[in-house]
Amino acid sequence: MNRALAALLILVTLAAATVALSQSLNISLLSSKGPQQPIAFSHKIHAGKLGMDCLYCHYGADKSTIANIPPVSVCMGCHKLASTDRPEVKKLIGYWERGETPPWVEVYRLPDHVKFNHKRHVKAGVECQKCHGKAEEMDVLSQASSLKMGWCLSCHRQQLDDKNFPATMDCVSCHH
Amino acid sequence: MSESVVLQRREFLKLLGLGVAGAATGCATPPADRLIPYLVAPNDTLPGVPYWYASTCRECSAGCGVLVKQREGRVIKLEGNPEHPVSRGGLCARGHASLQGLYDPDRLKSPMMKDASGAWKAVSWDEALKLTGEKLGVARGKLALVTDNATGSLHKLAAGWAAAAGGTHLVYEPFAYESLREANRRTFGQAVVPHFDFARARYVLSLGADFLETFGSPVAQARGFAAMRSGAADGVFVAVGPRLSLTGANADEWIAIRPGGEMALALGMARVILTEGLGAASGDRGALLDLVSAYTPETVAEQTDVPAETVKRLARAFAGARPSLAVAGGIAAQSERSVAMLAAVNLLNVVAGNIGETVRFDRILNVDAVGSFAEVQQLIGTMGDGRIDALVVHGANPVYAVPAWAGFAAAMDKVIFKVALATTLDETAERCDLVLPVTHALETAGDAQTARGVYSMVQPGMQKLPMFDARPVGDALIAMAKAGGFGGQYPAAWSDYLAAEWRGLHQRFGGGRDFDTFWAETLRRGGLWEDAGALPVRWIGAPAFAAPELKGTGDLALVLYPSPALFDGRGANKPWLQELPDPTTKAVWGSWVEIHPETAGRIGVAMGDPVRIETEAGSVELPAYLYAGVRKDTIAVPLGQGHTAYGRYATGRGVNALNLLPPAQDDASGAVAYLCARAKASRGAKAMDLVRTQPHLHQADSEIAQVIPVTSLMATLTGSHGGEAGHGAEAAHGAPGSMMLHPMQSRPGRYTEPLERSPGAKNPAHAVSAYEPHEVVRGPRQVPVSEGSYAHAQHRWAMAIDLNSCTGCSSCVVACSAENNIPTVGPEMIKRGREMHWIRIERFEEKVGDPGANDVRFVPMMCQHCSDAPCETVCPVYATYHNPEGLNAQVYNRCVGTRYCSNNCPYKVRAFNFFDYAAPEKETFAFPEPLNWQLNPDVTVRSKGVMEKCTMCVQRILEGKGNAKDEGRAVRDGEIQTACQQSCPTQAIVFGDLLDPESNVSKLSHGDRRYWVLGELNTRPGVTYLKKIQRESA
């Protein structure tokens, strides 16, 4: 009897401990593999091999809170001519000619109830890679960071006293 | 192009999805979202960046200038256009709410036709136009077109259209100022509505004119009024009328005159002025005197219940202050003798020498085209005896707004073919055989000439809403004309017609620029305006003077007035306006009867009890609102409710009091007489609930709304700080801020007033700010914030609210709702004290109804952003906390809903989400499609169980600071404006940075009239109020 009792107690304690731990250590349950996209667009080729600037396609990133998904017209700017024989590019051209847009699958999902301002971070000189990982090395883009609050703060804390771009710890800066 | 439109619609829906889903679904992560980009991005548009378009408000004839804010292709907010000559930056509640006209969930989705059984069935535009074509073709010459006061090119099109069809064109507005125009025609030879210049007046006498609510151009007049009142020296305002309206509540004295007595009073005053030789020396003084000789103060007294002494006193004060202004309108100008009464008031202005001074004929309101009620009756007649085969209605809702006795509905039914060009199925549209959905002004190109010399642009803020198969009314008319075979002269599209019209203006105003630049620049400015020289006016005599007789046997005079929020009823399907507390009664979502407590006692009803009102025309039952602001022999009922159609928010709500009117018209102008009936009131059986947001109208001794007598204010201005008298007087005439430039050296130790900080004292108990200005370091921080010190924050956001300027109009309430995604919760919730507004206008009646002074005080109450906030210490999870810039911040997603903060908030400004107003699947959902398109993407839509409150528009603060950073400069004073501040027609609200000693808010917060609400609690609010200046009218 007493043994059973003891066992029970220990189990409960362990359970509680695990919960607390998983909460405190910022454990992210990210699949290392990114989602299947309608067109197998490769950041590795464009950003890596061709060395295109992120802002060439995502030109909203330094002007707006939202870093825009490039309009198809931007893609076609090059692919009217460039490597029109590739199957994936053919898909793109197909969309363009049908006057449709590829339904890209969202890779980076910001948690609810938080507002992220791309412009401010880009203007403060934060590397895109800092949050988005080495996109230029990814054939299939996958979420490189948890985007959880603790993850944001870990960086903001270090930047608090930056002379030129002091980061903020003020809740309403992101939650309003 | 059209394809990119299609895809852009998808883009709307997508972003909409993110916006609302993200907010409403709480923690649940939906399955992988699809990101739909543009196919071709519209020129220089970026998701996440707001774009502004200058346009014109089409909610009433005033036509204020607006700036339309667009995000992700959706119009989300309207703001006053500071450039616009009419409104100069303010916007009224109805203006803000036109957004909900655009996103009205009850808008027509497609053309609809009545089948044999009378049921509606959807048809295509082509069918509809084909049918219309046939019918109109047959009906040539026997055709009538009814529109609202569109003005500008649309009016021209409509008029021409009717002419081409050989039919008649009637511009119908329920409140058309016919009598005023007629009176001016007879006395001045100009049938116009003059421009009342309140700013220049030093004494205003209003005879029934609700110039802060519904009369004339309310926003412009409110601004002028505030300017006049800002001076401490003068600016007395006396309101005359049987009912104390919102406008009257702002008066220093209320003359509770016998209904219809206004004319006698005006003439009596004129006589006193003439006999005592006080007025402006005008040539034909003798002739004028003959007109008024009969009206001695004594006779006036017995005709009006106004003591002879008072008549003399008013007359002397009126003539003494130059220029003064007597303005008549509203209920007083809607009797059977209103022309005579208005002529009398003109006469009064003439003898006091106000014509051309405060009564100006330059920038007159454009209601020239509006038809008189005689024309309406003519149409009813012709329709009635079958001389009209086809009727086309746009914008107007005569079936609802024309009093029942005139029999518009019955006559209309005799018309063979009736078409409505409407956005919703209102009473008139419902009686038609065919309804064609037209686009809302905010998605349509157009123009408007709302005042003389003002050519205002109506610019679409967005592509037309995809879910409604609507067309611009111009296009519809042209198409109908072409189908009917009389549209040969018209270009293919309305846009071409509009452009053609503007080529004409280009000739006049182009100034060498080519048309496209001219067009683009005009669009950018929101229109173009010329200095309109004054029309020539001179006194050409008056009509016969006679006082109105009221019909019927009852012992009470029945006063019907347009509701400040719903106006003539066109606002009734907008939840914002339905839930906007009426400035006078604080009642929402219904109608009521205002009755004097004594009268109520006589018939044995208490507050909210049903009252049965009978006139010879009919009877209604309404809940009683006991109000000392109506005469004992008078009852007042607001108009605008009691719709039988029009939409989910309006239909079947309240009572349409027009049904109480017996047939009566002004004998000179033919206008409908709204003040014409006697009524019997008795205890009723059952009426709707009277739902009020503020049941208690006395501030006990809480000293929340404070005043400062003008005398003592003058003393402080001229005396105590050594400024010479001239100084004070000059300050007195300046802007509201100007008199604050001389902070007092010492004050009596009243706790409720922020005191000057004694040097060196650390955070003294009554410091205006929690922070020590001398520690403030601008530019990069010197001391690490990581050391947790707030003392080095760079801003202390704060507000100053001038109770002397606040008229209680409540436009800030709606502006706030629009900016901050505040849900409307409906009467049931409000009854249980669950109002969600972040800002409320508290109304305190100190002295109402007793003779002499009138004292009603309005206090805009929102989160005070206290430096020592009681709410912050009690929240167990830091959902509310103090941010480094002095804001009392609320983090919705951290809130667990203990509601302790609300209990501990002395100002009770926190609103709690008792139900899920943001979840589409719940019946409590507050934003039925497409109302949710209006939601501001920068503000979280709060979910169930969390507390919310005023954030001082933190999203705007962040945006403003961002812009400043981008340009590498400090934030400029006045660059960041809160929504309430922006919309305030009188600029009573000033927002800014207290740590900037030069900022307007700093100056005001240290001024002589400053005080803190409940300052003795030592919460040290960030909102400083400026006492209302109390004037003696005598």
Added chain:
Amino acid sequence: MAEELTYEPAAGPEDVGETEHVPATITQKSLNDDLLKLIGPPGKWWWTIFLIDLAILAVGGIAVRNQIVHGIGVAGHTRPVMWASYVANFVFWVGIAHCGTLVSAILFLFRSHFRRAVYRVAEAMTVFGVMTAGLFPILHLGRPWFPYWLFPYPSQRQIWPNFRSPLEWDVFAVTTYLTVSSIFFFVGIIPDAAAARDRQKNPFMRLILTLFSFGWNGSNTQWKHFYGAYLYFAALATPLVLSVHSVVSWDFAMANVPGWHSTIFAPYFVAGAIFSGVALVINLLIPIRSAFKLQHIVTTDHIEKLSKLVLLTSTIVTYSYLVEFFLAWYGPNKFERDLFWWRATGHFAWAFWIMFTCNSIIPLLLWFKKVRRSMPVVFVLMLFVNVGMWFERFVIIITSLAHPFDPSTWDINYRMSWTEGAILAGSFAWFFMYFLLFVRLLPAFSVAEIKETLTPPMRRKRA
């Protein structure tokens, strides 16, 4: 073990001196039989009551579910009355939970022996009372699925609760109190549980009793440690009796609301808590003693002594009421003055007068010995006291909130919704569910301690 005892039943008065609380008819044996017989298969009366109880609890459960699904709006809260019956219930049950520890711990330290007959019931009431009270802070949340945010645990968000908030203090006060009072309860019950275990045939019952008796075998060392531990926990629990309700009272006293913001609250609440607690003990004891024929163990003297305690605390509570009004009248705070006048005359005056009658006037009857010794009368009286004490919380919370600083929010009155009613009833059902089970599963009276009042039986020389 009882079998192995070689003691023989005492012969009579010459052996057993008549003690104050125990008539001579009581012997070691009869005690065991009388008290431990409660444990065992319940009769149909018990089942009837228990099932009714569960039915009520079910209704309460439905109401809770309703509230979680639709939102707290189904309750009658308004602005300004953002706290209402739920918080009142919380304070009420915490109050109930008080007297248990008072009777068992404090009276134990003061060696007032009349407690022996009654303290187990009181302790059980304490534990179940706290368990009931603990529900309400969660139930009254707008988002009841996040109560754990109030506990300080390390999270990836790097945020902690606000230790300045009285609600946070509550979390600690209540959890501590629950822990200590249940430990105290478990320790005290050990010997009796063992005694019961040894006479128990039913294996299931045996298991339960074994768990509660923690391997007790009645050896001297165990008795030694037992008394040591018991004394220790008594000493530990005593300050908590005062602390926990003081902390609860600070939920209100620390706020700036007129009618809450008062230094008198801590003692005032503690007194009130004991007042209602003792009343409920009496309400529980009287039925039990008549149902199980225990009049000779829980004697009229016991009840009378408890009644005197009620009378005492009643006068303290009354004094607090009067002082509150006096200070409001005497002090400078116009809002306070205004509130108290409104409380006694305004919209909720009825509640105030119910409170005052039940707590201050009716208990005055207890001055009469006849009243104190007549069980039916005392029983009814105590019911009044509990009603009164619930209304005290209602009055303090709701009238104060309904009449805040800003008059523009006055007259928007709170009305209790059926959901709140159901949840209140449910809370009683929840409490009594535990209590009914307790009576049947565990020794509801401390056999061991009552035995101490008997003179130990003499060993006789064998002839």
